[in-house]
Amino acid sequence: MSGLLAVEEAQARLLALRAPLAAENIAISESLGRYLSQDVIASRDQPAAPLSAMDGYAIRFADMPGPWTITGEIAAGAAPDRTVGAGEAIRIFTGAMLPDGADTVILQEDVAAAGTALTLTGDGPGTRGRHIRERAGDFAAGARLLAAGTHMGAGAIAAAIMGGAGEVRVGSRPRVAILTTGDELVAPGRALAPGQIPNSNGAMLAAMLAAVPADVALPLHMRDDRMSIANAIKELARHHDVIVTVGGASVGDHDHVRGALDDAGGRLDFWKIAMRPGKPLIAGTIGETLLLGLPGNPGSAFVTATLFLLPLIRHLAGAAHPLPPIRQAPLAAALAAGGARRDYLRARVDGAALHMFDSQDSGQTVPLIEADALLIREIGAPARAAGAIADYIAIA
Template sequence: MKPLLPLEEAQKRLIAMAQPMAAETVSVDQAFGRYIAEDIIAQRDQPAANMSAMDGYAIRFEDRNGPWKVIGECKAGSPPCSAIAAGEAARIFTGALLPEGADTVVMQENVDRNDNELKLIDDPSPVKGRHVRYQGGDFAAGSVVLKAGTLLNAGALGHIVIAGHGELRVGTRPKIAILSTGDELVPPGATSLPHQIPASNDVMIAAMLAALPAQSRSISRIPDNLDSLCAALENAQDCDVIVTIGGASVGDHDLVAPAFKKMGGQTDFWKIAMKPGKPLMAGKLRSSLVIALPGNPGSAFVTATLFLLPLIRYLAGANHYMPILQSAVTSTPLPATGTRAEFLRAMVQDGQITAFDSQDSAQLSILAAANALLYRPAESGPQPTGSTVSYLSI
């Protein structure tokens, strides 16, 4: 019997089959959730000049004990007010440019003003430059503010705009076809007989993809018929990735592999040393990458987390595309593992992780209750309560 492919090797082989998508230029208001295709270079200093971080009065630090004469007012969004000399101050507001000669801001709460005479009532400035934001203190023109492959969240987009950009290059969103197979499937919400089941897997996988820069469409409830499956694969070949769900094993009605072969597909690997998710298959059908996920919901979810989502992130231009392991202390003992890596649905709370008693991959109730996959490498020994283990957040 051919040995099962180790998990890490299978992940590497899948990525090796792919190439990141070509980049496209979009405006900043269309870039949320995408990955930057090239380093973002600042077009300006931020701040562009020395400015106040507080409402108060701009002074010279050497005159920090006052009194001062107020000679002007500096507002945010206006050119700098008149320069100040010894013994002078200028009323200043948060975000206003510091007038020439000033190097420190006294908070308005720390002074008493009578007409244009200003006196100190509390020590405002133990350090020179107090309450001043200096030119280039955040970043300087010409510096790299964000690296290629960075995910564009709300903060990153704000950073790009303040650096002087209104549009940018991002990875193109890959097109994904989701093919859910099985004679037993009925539409969501439809009445099902005992031998039938609502088609949940394609909805679940589409929801997982919705958090990524991808364009997905579902071709659902394909019957267990070779011609029907071949037609569905043909229909999906305009997509960059074709994901099949169910029919990936070796039973008489598991027709994904035969249909894939009949269509001229080239299998790269099939069957992984992992639990759940052993029957996973991957290959190429002309220009499309194909991933065949198992049909049990738990298995489909785990394999999508470990293979499909990293692939989509890689295609979309991410510099960090693999799942990130975290650590927690197990609240229960864990038995030894066999020759397959295991991913147990679990709950992480207050630094502790608890694997559910049942790990039946058909039970969606367990998956819905979980917020983590507890990772146990192949050939791991038993671990007592209190052991530090690795997990993936889900």
């Protein structure tokens, strides 16, 4: 369709409007969900010395099949105070340092101890070096454990701590304001007059933003008044990195966001995307603040937030890969041919197959309850049979 931007071009232009925010140092214990702004380099070997991987006895493999004389014991956290000589064994526990002279750990289940005498009763270790975690077997000092742009999940936090980090340098959390618009919208739980509906978009977007590192202000609501919306945008731009408006993005007589952006002294970068739902999407700037105008139907707001708002926040927070990854699965049922816009169809992945919901009405919220995928149907795509492989974006 003439004048409509492709989704990828719109995403690229949106992310190019502003560089990631400044970095800050935080305690590693506070880093969950953040994005690194510099590499994490290991300052130590892990393990720092050979360790026992099991409870048993440290021995010389050359002394197999025994018997041995037990000469001591080593627990985790204690340094060995003796070496293992010919015919000797030292009781050792999981995580304890291997004493000098030993090159193998024999499992406690494979031996019998009577006083200081130790005899083989099972199969034994089989090969030299069994049940030992070698020094630097996980990583060595100087290794790059985590690259800049990495999302800090539980595993990344554990690795950084093991590498010696007590704090990490991460991108700042973008300050986000949510501004919903519409005369017909009423605060959740309030009584409704004829023609009114509950305002679900503000709370929905706040919930979606909880999955990314952002400081989100309580949703603000404005009636369909261009001057009021412009004044709100101008004020919010003073204190926030991103303003996300919901509703009023189209061309109707009561759609004022584009005009209000101009009135607030902002600059429009692009408007209207070759996608469905979500065609009337607005992106612009007010000084250093970014404005993203989402359409007002809940389904449209959800889809455009997934494709544009969340990637924008991840980008500003320092993510190396802010866009949602494309996955693939077979279609559970036939899919009709595509039209003039790319479709993002609410679906669920069940039994490793994509099941598209019967209704794709962007005004409905019930499909969002069970949807965990957006099935992608390209512009002009031919009809596809059940079992054909299709692209999708996970939205769980």
